[in-house]
Amino acid sequence: MGCISYAIPRFLRPTTTLSPPLKLSFPLRHRTVSAAVYPASPLSEKEEIRSPELVAREYADLNLSDKFSQEVGHVRIRQHVNPLRSSLMVPAEMPDWNAVYKDATLPLMVDIGSGSGRFLIWLAKRNPDSRNYLGLEIRPKLVKRAEYWVNELALKNIHFIYANATVSFKQLVSTYSGPLILVSILCPDPHFKKKHHKRRVVQKHLVDSIIDGLASGGQIFIQSDVLEVALDMRNYFDTESDKLVHIDNIDPNMLCDNEGWLLKNPMGIRTEREIHAEFEGARIYRRMYQKMR
Ligand SMILES: C[S@@+](CC[C@H](N)C(=O)[O-])C[C@H]1O[C@@H](n2cnc3c(N)ncnc32)[C@H](O)[C@@H]1O
Numbered sequence: 001m002g003c004i005s006y007a008i009p010r011f012l013r014p015t016t017t018l019s020p021p022l023k024l025s026f027p028l029r030h031r032t033v034s035a036a037v038y039p040a041s042p043l044s045e046k047e048e049i050r051s052p053e054l055v056a057r058e059y060a061d062l063n064l065s066d067k068f069s070q071e072v073g074h075v076r077i078r079q080h081v082n083p084l085r086s087s088l089m090v091p092a093e094m095p096d097w098n099a100v101y102k103d104a105t106l107p108l109m110v111d112i113g114s115g116s117g118r119f120l121i122w123l124a125k126r127n128p129d130s131r132n133y134l135g136l137e138i139r140p141k142l143v144k145r146a147e148y149w150v151n152e153l154a155l156k157n158i159h160f161i162y163a164n165a166t167v168s169f170k171q172l173v174s175t176y177s178g179p180l181i182l183v184s185i186l187c188p189d190p191h192f193k194k195k196h197h198k199r200r201v202v203q204k205h206l207v208d209s210i211i212d213g214l215a216s217g218g219q220i221f222i223q224s225d226v227l228e229v230a231l232d233m234r235n236y237f238d239t240e241s242d243k244l245v246h247i248d249n250i251d252p253n254m255l256c257d258n259e260g261w262l263l264k265n266p267m268g269i270r271t272e273r274e275i276h277a278e279f280e281g282a283r284i285y286r287r288m289y290q291k292m293r
Pocket of ligand 1 (some may be wrong): 085164
């Protein structure tokens with residue numbers, strides 16, 4: 001499915017999970033799941049499935065064809081790209097938003113590190129006239145395939161750009177004419193080694209750019225299946241408490257556990273990494289912030 005996988009070092013694996021979604025006494029890539037766990041997938045009880053099949057089921061209503069793979073070849077993903085490589089520090093070309101979207105004044109959601117793009121395409125298909133969607137992804141082949149699907153579905157409210165978000169986010173959103181209302185950073189590459197933490201996408205510079213670019217009342221949604229990465233991101237955004245408020249303070253429906261992690265995914269669909277991680281029994285750590293008015 002072109003999903004990016006990474007093995008979580010043993011020392012970082014959670015020892016407990018919040019309501020583990022699966023029984024874990026199975027071979028890693030071939031498990032039995034209960035139908036109640038994944039309501040979007042009409043599985044019969046104890047059906048044998050694999051993680052990529054779960055992704056296909058969760059996104060089944062998109063009806064994405066496999067033509068891209070047939071024409072261009074399978075999208076193979078190597079482990080983490082180093083976004084600080086000089087060849088990746090080049091700013092992305094600024095698009096002509098009026099050519100990209102049917103209505104370039106609609107409120108915009110940006111997904112940083114959009115991966116395969118299925119998550120954003122799913123959202124765009126559901127909100128064709130009320131929002132525009134922009135995926136920023138550093139792996140060109142994923143962008144090419146996502147754009148292929150966008151054309152196939154004839155969606156006029158979504159666009160993917162081959163871009164290093166660290167370098168290009170600020171300029172991209174500042175040239176857009178509508179309000180930026182939501183930025184998501186979902187399961188970013190963890191770059192586990194300490195000396196590689198500087199490669200993580202969430203850094204002070206990007207946090208400042210997101211907050212500056214957001215319309216007042218705009219939101220930031222972050223999540224990771226790696227606690228250490230979730231905490232790292234959370235620290236950056238919690239520090240901005242004079243500009244951001246966590247959503248559970250203003251929306252009684254957005255409940256958190258005792259440690260301040262959101263209990264539910266508020267987007268209505270899981271990302272691919274999220275599906276794979278939950279399949280492996282991991283917990284997802286989520287936060288959602290709102291820019292003060
Ligand atoms: C682990 S994947 C998660 C993909 C998707 N968000 C999900 O949850 O399934 C992280 C993605 O971020 C992309 N990425 C990493 N650093 C990036 C950067 N600086 N700018 C844009 N994309 C980046 C990677 O290429 C990869 O596709």
